[in-house]
Amino acid sequence: MTANVDWMQEAQNIHWYEPPTCLLDDSRPPFYRWYPDGTTNACYNALDFHVANGRADQAALIVDSPVTNYQRTYSYAQLLDAVAHCAGAMAANGVGMGDRVLIYMPMIAEAVIGMLACARLGAVHSVVFGGFASNELAVRIDDAEPSLILSASCGIEPSRVIAYKPLLDEAIDLAHHKPDCCIIVQRPDVVAEMLPGRDIAWIDAMADSTAHDCVPVPANHPLYILYTSGTTGQPKGVVRDTAGGIVALKWSMQSIYNVAPGEVFWAASDVGWVVGHSYIVYGPLFSGNTTLLYEGKPVGTPDAGAYWRVIEQHKVSVLFTAPTAFRAIRKEDPEASLMGSYDLESLRALFLAGERCDPDTLHWAERELAVPVIDHWWQTETGWPICANCLGIEALPVVPGSPARAVPGYDVTVLDEHGEPVETGTIGALVIKLPLPPGTFTTLWNAEERYEQAYFSRFPGYYETGDAGYIDESGYVFVMARTDDVINVAGHRLSTGAMEEVLAAHPDVAECAVIGVQDALKGQLPLGLIVLSDGVARNELDILAEVIASVRTSIGPVAAFKQCYVVKRLPKTRSGKILRATMRSIADGQAFKVPATIDDPVILDEIAALITNR
Ligand SMILES: CCC(=O)SCCNC(=O)CCNC(=O)[C@H](O)C(C)(C)COP(=O)(O)OP(=O)(O)OC[C@H]1O[C@@H](n2cnc3c(N)ncnc32)[C@H](O)[C@@H]1OP(=O)(O)O
Numbered sequence: 001m002t003a004n005v006d007w008m009q010e011a012q013n014i015h016w017y018e019p020p021t022c023l024l025d026d027s028r029p030p031f032y033r034w035y036p037d038g039t040t041n042a043c044y045n046a047l048d049f050h051v052a053n054g055r056a057d058q059a060a061l062i063v064d065s066p067v068t069n070y071q072r073t074y075s076y077a078q079l080l081d082a083v084a085h086c087a088g089a090m091a092a093n094g095v096g097m098g099d100r101v102l103i104y105m106p107m108i109a110e111a112v113i114g115m116l117a118c119a120r121l122g123a124v125h126s127v128v129f130g131g132f133a134s135n136e137l138a139v140r141i142d143d144a145e146p147s148l149i150l151s152a153s154c155g156i157e158p159s160r161v162i163a164y165k166p167l168l169d170e171a172i173d174l175a176h177h178k179p180d181c182c183i184i185v186q187r188p189d190v191v192a193e194m195l196p197g198r199d200i201a202w203i204d205a206m207a208d209s210t211a212h213d214c215v216p217v218p219a220n221h222p223l224y225i226l227y228t229s230g231t232t233g234q235p236k237g238v239v240r241d242t243a244g245g246i247v248a249l250k251w252s253m254q255s256i257y258n259v260a261p262g263e264v265f266w267a268a269s270d271v272g273w274v275v276g277h278s279y280i281v282y283g284p285l286f287s288g289n290t291t292l293l294y295e296g297k298p299v300g301t302p303d304a305g306a307y308w309r310v311i312e313q314h315k316v317s318v319l320f321t322a323p324t325a326f327r328a329i330r331k332e333d334p335e336a337s338l339m340g341s342y343d344l345e346s347l348r349a350l351f352l353a354g355e356r357c358d359p360d361t362l363h364w365a366e367r368e369l370a371v372p373v374i375d376h377w378w379q380t381e382t383g384w385p386i387c388a389n390c391l392g393i394e395a396l397p398v399v400p401g402s403p404a405r406a407v408p409g410y411d412v413t414v415l416d417e418h419g420e421p422v423e424t425g426t427i428g429a430l431v432i433k434l435p436l437p438p439g440t441f442t443t444l445w446n447a448e449e450r451y452e453q454a455y456f457s458r459f460p461g462y463y464e465t466g467d468a469g470y471i472d473e474s475g476y477v478f479v480m481a482r483t484d485d486v487i488n489v490a491g492h493r494l495s496t497g498a499m500e501e502v503l504a505a506h507p508d509v510a511e512c513a514v515i516g517v518q519d520a521l522k523g524q525l526p527l528g529l530i531v532l533s534d535g536v537a538r539n540e541l542d543i544l545a546e547v548i549a550s551v552r553t554s555i556g557p558v559a560a561f562k563q564c565y566v567v568k569r570l571p572k573t574r575s576g577k578i579l580r581a582t583m584r585s586i587a588d589g590q591a592f593k594v595p596a597t598i599d600d601p602v603i604l605d606e607i608a609a610l611i612t613n614r
Helices: 007-011 042-052 076-092 109-121 134-144 164-174 202-207 242-255 274-286 306-314 323-332 337-341 359-369 448-456 496-504 540-554 580-587 602-611
Strands: 059-065 070-075 100-104 124-127 148-152 154-157 160-163 181-185 199-201 222-228 236-241 264-267 290-294 316-321 349-352 373-375 412-415 428-433 462-471 477-482 486-489 492-495 509-519 523-532 563-566
Touching: 007 242, 042 076, 042 109, 042 242, 042 274, 059 076, 059 109, 059 306, 070 076, 076 109, 076 202, 100 109, 100 134, 100 164, 109 124, 109 148, 109 222, 109 274, 109 290, 124 134, 134 164, 134 222, 134 236, 134 540, 148 164, 154 164, 160 164, 164 181, 181 202, 199 202, 222 242, 222 274, 236 242, 242 274, 264 274, 264 306, 274 290, 290 306, 306 316, 306 337, 316 323, 323 359, 323 523, 349 359, 359 373, 412 462, 448 462, 477 486, 486 509, 486 523, 492 496, 496 509, 496 523, 496 540, 509 580, 523 540, 523 602, 540 563, 580 602
Parallel strands: 059 290, 100 124, 100 148, 124 222, 148 181, 181 199, 264 290, 264 316, 316 349, 349 373, 523 563
Antiparallel strands: 059 070, 154 160, 222 236, 412 428, 428 462, 462 477, 486 492, 509 523
């Protein structure tokens, strides 16, 4: 049992057109509906509400782009104006309530403006991370069926400029569904070719647009679809509803992150991830904070002092990032010598999430920053933290390796494989008793059955997180590993199943497996093993280069798929199941038991000879 929140009371802190009279419709589990009879609008709560309540001149959004040497601050009034005109332009191009708008953009202001403009119209945005390639984009286009796509001519990585428009054009060619219109931001670095009749330059679309008002939407109207990796190549379209998200995110800004309205909150992530949705865009704006959109990296833009420069310059109160960013900084500047050149007095806390936080990184950050460093745990599906040290309620002792206790509203427990609660300290499946709190996912887009089957069927009455772990006698939760084939590479959740599908499609590959192996910088990296078809006499190195290139072009550079080996055969049980967990232990140099059901134990020696000390 865990502490709870009076969610009806919290609902009074947001703007409603029609306040709800009912807190929760639980008539069709697991399809719970919070505030079912209320009417609201997320954009109103993010912008108009604050302009109407004295924050018109306060900074809402700071854009800081070291890769283009560009900075701009939008006040709440300026951001509202830009969003209202963008909504007007979208409406003029046929977008209305319930229509989907896909956003494939780098970290530029127009990404945030586009998301909020969708919310203003009651259109449903689906942001796709820029590090995904055309094929992944095409899968999402076919699932969400957007009438409009917002994109840009290019994204800028420290080492190269990535032309986005050819990737978008290829994705639209690959997809069965075709959008009616694409609005493209032309960035100075690359001028995109436009398709007459379909593509419009952002600047032209906005030039003659009229400001559009907020459209009141039912509380459970979908605010967005955000695709996340599952066990297969078909990603899951997590659906977030409107009112629950507003109430929960607003509550979390003060209760978890302990930031007051007016303070600067910086989530150093990407708008394409849930952190970007919840804590670059919506949470800070619902709460009247200043949010920061950073188009840069922790290192290399220009050096490992980049984060300290941003904190000093914009007076950041709370920073949220993934542990991998701190590992990258530490690798480059182990003594944090660059920190001494900056005044970090404004910083009160660092929050880390997106992957397991190793105690070494936590201690390094604590020592160098001298502020509380809070590891917390949540998922795309939940949209906001499941476990955290809620600094706005009561700061608990930090226990390295644990994201602390369940956040009020989440009843987290551990079950064994039969669905029975385990003893304190025993590892099992981490699950959350239903109903999940407001702001968590309400379904999967176009896939109600998959929603029920993937998350609620194994442990009836609970949400299965897909993570395994334990809870200690103080109620601290320890998240240890995934229970499925999802891996976490530099805080990016990726499907090994999707990578296997790409390898298996190569004409010379008979069988394959992809496993996640430990990596000191990125946490995990994918490692592929392929068995060649009988009679293939081509050079193995050529084949390996081809499969590595196909993962990059099919899934994207973000997969970081760079290690692959040709093996004679794969280890399997007698029933034909590939022993991925055993191979993972071998690769990580961990002790493992040879499964009793193994077909031929000698295969493990063959694999070990290849992948240990790689
Ligand atoms: C709590 C709920 C959640 O879990 S939400 C998810 C939270 N996760 C995060 O916020 C992600 C944290 N990680 C990061 O921000 C980055 O990995 C950091 C630490 C900044 C390092 O970035 P980077 O050096 O680019 O490495 P990477 O592994 O991310 O990138 C691998 C290759 O992909 C590329 N890439 C990356 N982003 C883009 C993009 N937007 N558009 C196009 N390409 C992109 C990188 O350039 C890199 O390419 P290459 O292989 O080096 O050529």
